Amino acid sequence: MCGIVGLHLRNPELYPRLGELLADMLGEMQDRGADSAGVAVYGDPTWTPAGHGAVSLLELDLPAAEVAAAIGTSLGSPVDVRLLDATLLMTAPVTSEDLLAAARSAFPDALVAGFGADLAVLKGVGAPRDLAHEWGLAGAQGWQGVGHTRMATESAVTPSGAHPYAVGPEQCLVHNGSFSNHATIRRELRAAGVEFDSENDTEVGARFVAKALADGKDVEVALKELCATFDGFYTLLVSNRDSFAVVRDAIACKPAVIAETDDWVAMASEYRALAGLPGVENARIWEPEPEVVYAWTR
Amino acid sequence: MDPLIFDLSTTPLREVNAALHAADLDGEIVREIVIDKPAGAHSVAVGLDAPVKVSVEGHVGYYAAGMNQQAEVVIAGNAGTGVAENMMSGTVVVRGNASQSAGATAHGGLLVIEGDAAARCGISMKGVDIVVGGNVGHSSAFMAQAGRLVVRGDAGEGLGDSIYETRIYVRGTVASLGADCVAKEMRAEHLEELAGLLKAAGFEGDDLSAYTRYGSARSLYHFHVDNTGAY
Numbered sequence: 001m002c003g004i005v006g007l008h009l010r011n012p013e014l015y016p017r018l019g020e021l022l023a024d025m026l027g028e029m030q031d032r033g034a035d036s037a038g039v040a041v042y043g044d045p046t047w048t049p050a051g052h053g054a055v056s057l058l059e060l061d062l063p064a065a066e067v068a069a070a071i072g073t074s075l076g077s078p079v080d081v082r083l084l085d086a087t088l089l090m091t092a093p094v095t096s097e098d099l100l101a102a103a104r105s106a107f108p109d110a111l112v113a114g115f116g117a118d119l120a121v122l123k124g125v126g127a128p129r130d131l132a133h134e135w136g137l138a139g140a141q142g143w144q145g146v147g148h149t150r151m152a153t154e155s156a157v158t159p160s161g162a163h164p165y166a167v168g169p170e171q172c173l174v175h176n177g178s179f180s181n182h183a184t185i186r187r188e189l190r191a192a193g194v195e196f197d198s199e200n201d202t203e204v205g206a207r208f209v210a211k212a213l214a215d216g217k218d219v220e221v222a223l224k225e226l227c228a229t230f231d232g233f234y235t236l237l238v239s240n241r242d243s244f245a246v247v248r249d250a251i252a253c254k255p256a257v258i259a260e261t262d263d264w265v266a267m268a269s270e271y272r273a274l275a276g277l278p279g280v281e282n283a284r285i286w287e288p289e290p291e292v293v294y295a296w297t298r
Numbered sequence: 299m300d301p302l303i304f305d306l307s308t309t310p311l312r313e314v315n316a317a318l319h320a321a322d323l324d325g326e327i328v329r330e331i332v333i334d335k336p337a338g339a340h341s342v343a344v345g346l347d348a349p350v351k352v353s354v355e356g357h358v359g360y361y362a363a364g365m366n367q368q369a370e371v372v373i374a375g376n377a378g379t380g381v382a383e384n385m386m387s388g389t390v391v392v393r394g395n396a397s398q399s400a401g402a403t404a405h406g407g408l409l410v411i412e413g414d415a416a417a418r419c420g421i422s423m424k425g426v427d428i429v430v431g432g433n434v435g436h437s438s439a440f441m442a443q444a445g446r447l448v449v450r451g452d453a454g455e456g457l458g459d460s461i462y463e464t465r466i467y468v469r470g471t472v473a474s475l476g477a478d479c480v481a482k483e484m485r486a487e488h489l490e491e492l493a494g495l496l497k498a499a500g501f502e503g504d505d506l507s508a509y510t511r512y513g514s515a516r517s518l519y520h521f522h523v524d525n526t527g528a529y
Contacts, residue, residue: 251417252398252416252417252435252436253398253417255378255379255397255398257397270338270359270360270378271338271357271359271376271378272337272338272339272340272359273338274338275337275338275357276337285357285376285394285395286395287395287397287416289435290417290435290436
């Protein structure tokens, strides 16, 4: 099982409703597994103010003020930190890479959930409706959001096992399914210098895509290479600051539905997650074909 | 008589299905049932066993009209995984597209998908007739045992893999045939059978000569003495 949802808004009039729509979509997928959940929100002016870099940290059991002070010292300038359930979301008027370096230097053992200029990644253990409430997701704004609710099969129920995997700048990957040759590929990536946070199969997919993008490939090429390299079952939703892509494995037993209108593109594990979207009654709705990369940019 | 109307946005699915399973639902007092606002719910109108007509006004989730007997179910939208799975008799019509495993293991009745069906359409079908207005995905009619599958569009890879005695008619192209599935001659009885299936599904007027029949080469499911060494 596991459930994934994603919403890529085209009409700026809907930006204020991103969080509300995403929270409803994710909540509708709660039946598909509710041991942990996560979201990635692109462009919320409070969580990721313009001109600031943002970093999400997990597994750091310290008050936000203490974390802000330590990273501020490391960075040499003030850092704003807020605790959203178990995620510490920090921003500062520097690049997200600089902020990330300062955070890593201050807290080398913390788990980095995501980073970017516009990307807030929140994840934790628990049911998605409860977590969305704790995060205040319904109040979030932005142009794009991704969510995942997990039924763990390949690794432990921990924040590090929760999706999304946001391992490159502005990037985010969610996965319904399981990779069977992830240990082999992790070993190869480690040999190539890639570092990992967990033993989770999906993280290997995310690191693989991030490496391909870092090597200058576009997302379609990266996902085609993933299809050729990874064995297993998957529906993947891969987002970047400006892109939104879906791919399924050749067997295509993990579900996926895409809907598109002039105002938005949405995907989910099941149609019921899309049923509440404005204008869905006139959307073009289809099931993605196996091993075809569907990608949208803004 | 006025139809019995259920609104799934206000009435719990279990209540709706329980009403459809009521012992006094015999098609005489209640003939028509309308289910509004399904919003992709799973298991809508499953397990029916009465000569009633059920109209579902929207998209449904998994296993809609599964295990159907006698009833005529029309889904005015798309259907998720396993629509009409294990149907025994009656008719299920999907006005839109169907996801994977449509009509899986179904023993009887007629399943019509007016749009496309995804992967594994008619997997392990055991006597149902399936007519698809558009295309079917890969591994359709996998291990299909009995019944007929008509595809008015194209078929994906591995059509009819390990097929037994189902007859398949495809108008368009077949990406590839599965193990032991072969094209066969269209004899008069097959043209007659195909015409009857298309008519029953509401697709009259197709050029029947454009269809190809596929079925089992019967080389896989009979024991072959040359394979003794493999055991």
